[in-house]
Amino acid sequence: xxxxxxxxxxxxxxxxVIGLALFAFIAEEMFRSCETSKNNERQxxxxxxxxxxxxQEFQALVDEYQQVIKMTQGRENLSEDELNQIKDQxxxxxxxxxxxxDEAAKLGLTVTDEELQNILREGxxxxxxxxxxxxxxxxxxxxxQLQKFLNDYKANQNPQIAEQYKTIYDYWKFIEKSLRQQTxxxxxxxxxxxxxxxxxxxxxxxxxxxxxxxxxLLASFPYSxxxxxxxxxxxxxxxxxYNEQKEHYKQTIETRDIKYVDFQVLPSSSDRIELMTTxxxxxxxxxxxxxxxxxxxKAQSQFPYIGFPVTKSALPSDIAMRIDSMAVGQTxxxxxxxxxxxxxxxxxxxxxxxxxxxxxxMIAVSEASADSVYNAxxxxxPFDSIAKKYGQDGSKQWLVSNQYQSQNxxxxxxxxYLTTLNMMAxxxxxxxKFSQNNIIAQVTDRRAMVSKYDVAxxxxxxxxxxxxxxxxxxxxSQYVSENNSIEGLEKNAEKFGFKxxxxxxxxxxxxxxxxxxxxxxxxxxxxxxxxxxxxxxxxCGSNDHxxxxxxxxxxxxxxxxxGSVKEMVTADVxxxxxxxxxxxxxxxxxxxxxxxxxxxxxxxxKQITFGSPAFIQSTGTSEPAxxxxxxxxxxxxxxxxxxxxxxxxxxxxxxxAGKPAGKFDAKATETQLRQQAIQAASRFMSELYMKAGVTDxxxxxx
Numbered sequence: 222x223x224x225x226x227x228x229x230x231x232x233x234x235x236x237x238v239i240g241l242a243l244f245a246f247i248a249e250e251m252f253r254s255c256e257t258s259k260n261n262e263r264q265x266x267x268x269x270x271x272x273x274x275x276x277q278e279f280q281a282l283v284d285e286y287q288q289v290i291k292m293t294q295g296r297e298n299l300s301e302d303e304l305n306q307i308k309d310q311x312x313x314x315x316x317x318x319x320x321x322x323d324e325a326a327k328l329g330l331t332v333t334d335e336e337l338q339n340i341l342r343e344g345x346x347x348x349x350x351x352x353x354x355x356x357x358x359x360x361x362x363x364x365x366q367l368q369k370f371l372n373d374y375k376a377n378q379n380p381q382i383a384e385q386y387k388t389i390y391d392y393w394k395f396i397e398k399s400l401r402q403q404t405x406x407x408x409x410x411x412x413x414x415x416x417x418x419x420x421x422x423x424x425x426x427x428x429x430x431x432x433x434x435x436x437x438l439l440a441s442f443p444y445s446x447x448x449x450x451x452x453x454x455x456x457x458x459x460x461x462x463y464n465e466q467k468e469h470y471k472q473t474i475e476t477r478d479i480k481y482v483d484f485q486v487l488p489s490s491s492d493r494i495e496l497m498t499t500x501x502x503x504x505x506x507x508x509x510x511x512x513x514x515x516x517x518x519k520a521q522s523q524f525p526y527i528g529f530p531v532t533k534s535a536l537p538s539d540i541a542m543r544i545d546s547m548a549v550g551q552t553x554x555x556x557x558x559x560x561x562x563x564x565x566x567x568x569x570x571x572x573x574x575x576x577x578x579x580x581x582x583m584i585a586v587s588e589a590s591a592d593s594v595y596n597a598x599x600x601x602x603p604f605d606s607i608a609k610k611y612g613q614d615g616s617k618q619w620l621v622s623n624q625y626q627s628q629n630x631x632x633x634x635x636x637x638y639l640t641t642l643n644m645m646a647x648x649x650x651x652x653x654k655f656s657q658n659n660i661i662a663q664v665t666d667r668r669a670m671v672s673k674y675d676v677a678x679x680x681x682x683x684x685x686x687x688x689x690x691x692x693x694x695x696x697x698s699q700y701v702s703e704n705n706s707i708e709g710l711e712k713n714a715e716k717f718g719f720k721x722x723x724x725x726x727x728x729x730x731x732x733x734x735x736x737x738x739x740x741x742x743x744x745x746x747x748x749x750x751x752x753x754x755x756x757x758x759x760x761c762g763s764n765d766h767x768x769x770x771x772x773x774x775x776x777x778x779x780x781x782x783x784g785s786v787k788e789m790v791t792a793d794v795x796x797x798x799x800x801x802x803x804x805x806x807x808x809x810x811x812x813x814x815x816x817x818x819x820x821x822x823x824x825x826x827k828q829i830t831f832g833s834p835a836f837i838q839s840t841g842t843s844e845p846a847x848x849x850x851x852x853x854x855x856x857x858x859x860x861x862x863x864x865x866x867x868x869x870x871x872x873x874x875x876x877x878a879g880k881p882a883g884k885f886d887a888k889a890t891e892t893q894l895r896q897q898a899i900q901a902a903s904r905f906m907s908e909l910y911m912k913a914g915v916t917d918x919x920x921x922x923x
Contacts, residue, residue, distance in 0.1 A: 268915070269913055319913075337401060341367065370389065410899070428890050431832035433879065435856075436828070439825070439839075441824065441871055462794045462797070472779070476728055479724050496564055517678070522680050528675065553567045561682075575673045576667040578668045584604075722735065740768065742759060743770060748920060756770040803863065813872075840869045846865060856876070
């Protein structure tokens with residue numbers, strides 16, 4: 222009983238301990254849940270209509286499209302700029318498709334399997350022409366070829382062709398998906414287009430307005446005739462104008478203004494002298510007759526020496542331009558090519574007239590059998606028959622210069638083989654001995670005799686040394702460490718020999734900072750920093766740029782404040798006030814002569830139609846408002862109310878009007894107006910985009 226009493230006395234303590242333990246357990250689970258949620262959020266590249274896409278899903282879409290580009294263009298690799306274009310295109314397509322699917326679902330629009338099959342049977346969609354199942358003879362897609370491929374793909378057990386089949390299958394699935402998306406979008410646009418109607422009355426009015434030409438006598442008062450200091454702009458003027466056209470200053474995404482210092486490290490004079498010394502030594506060795514391959518290798522040339530005659534197309538462009546002016550055996554002094562930032566030395570070892578294309582046939586045999594086969598062929602034995610005896614077809618094939626002349630190296634056997642084929646006469650037969658076997662070769666045709674050059678090229682980029690980079694880094698690092706504010710960067714840039722640049726309205730969909738490669742980390746910093754922050758030092762570009770950034774301003778999505786658009790608003794206010802002054806000057810004007818007496822420039826302007834704005838020589842501007850006023854004014858009338866144009870104030874008199882050219886076709890004009898309306902309505906996607914809650918965070922990953 223005493224023990225039970227003791228336990229009871231500890232009851233409150235035990236309850237507290239158990240409670241704390243439970244709280245700790247629950248808190249740990251909540252922490253894990255929050256951490257998991259944060260990790261998931263960190264993996265998101267964007268969001269559309271509440272649907273998030275993570276980096277793995279987006280990368281899969283990018284990889285899919287990248288493979289499509291490689292397959293359709295026959296490419297192995299894509300440049301950085303091309304990859305960035307692919308990422309942008311994939312993102313835009315993803316967003317558009319999600320928006321379209323959402324809108325179509327609200328309307329009950331779908332693309333059925335039967336509709337897709339009808340498209341395939343019809344075979345006219347341009348996308349189908351890009352597939353392997355397009356019949357070039359009929360000029361149509363062949364659905365039976367597709368079905369045969371799909372059946373073969375499912376039944377295929379051959380591992381040697383499995384990869385090729387998989388590539389074609391994946392490509393077809395992409396085309397099929399794209400066809401569905403395209404058809405759904407076309408359905409939506411057709412539905413929208415059928416809501417836009419016209420009528421014969423509006424068609425006739427449009428035809429007359431576009432076809433009828435008028436000639437006028439124009440009195441112009443250019444805004445430039447009023448000096449800027451004659452116009453007084455107050456803060457209230459700016460606020461009034463800003464509120465009047467506030468919608469012009471609305472932006473759908475956040476943008477940021479930065480100030481930055483970008484310093485590109487370049488070779489110093491000592492770096493150039495050191496490289497020139499190396500090039501001169503190589504030049505002397507080539508002139509003295511040293512082995513070209515060894516000299517080129519030791520000089521670390523960026524252009525290899527294969528010791529084999531090649532056409533000009535295989536040479537760098539700057540070398541190809543010089544080669545014909547050189548004598549055989551000549552070696553150039555070192556020269557600079559600015560286009561690729563290199564120093565170069567060239568020696569022309571030989572120049573020959575050789576065929577660009579050689580047709581030949583061959584039989585590979587053992588050394589023991591080579592003489593007997595060669596003698597039999599020399600005696601007139603059929604080439605095909607002997608080839609078949611050794612398990613070969615002996616068929617003729619073409620060897621073209623471009624197949625081998627861009628190689629970095631050629632082994633001894635290959636060089637001997639190519640040299641022999643190029644030098645052999647048509648019909649000649651040779652027994653060629655190689656390290657592994659013999660080849661009996663016969664040249665059957667030679668075509669396109671061209672100049673080929675055996676040339677040793679030493680090409681070396683003019684690079685900066687480690688010491689030069691270190692000196693530049695230390696100087697830039699000192700500048701950054703001593704100036705950790707925008708004001709400091711600007712104040713002391715000139716002292717260090719740097720320049721502060723500006724970049725306004727950056728968006729997070731850009732791929733780099735100020736056109737500098739490898740600046741992804743800097744992009745992350747820009748869109749995570751606060752106004753006034755200064756970044757750390759970034760090493761970027763091709764390891765030749767030093768960069769520091771200051772975040773100047775942040776412009777959130779929504780309406781830009783007056784301060785950030787003050788220059789634009791001021792320019793508009795100035796034009797308004799200049800027009801008011803000119804309008805006052807035109808008070809009481811009743812004729813062109815009256816306007817001329819007040820200093821107007823008088824011009825005759827012909828062939829004005831409502832369909833295209835008139836261009837006015839005296840102001841150098843296009844004037845749609847003037848065009849509209851002319852269309853509404855009768856012949857002989859003087860339009861005394863000043864027209865506010867883009868370049869000045871105008872009054873005019875209509876001199877004559879020509880009859881509409883051509884015959885009015887009501888149906889054709891109605892169709893044209895409807896097409897114009899549909900084209901205007903096609904901008905619906907931008908409206909839907911603004912309402913889709915699109916978030917783009919690709920800059921965090923790419």
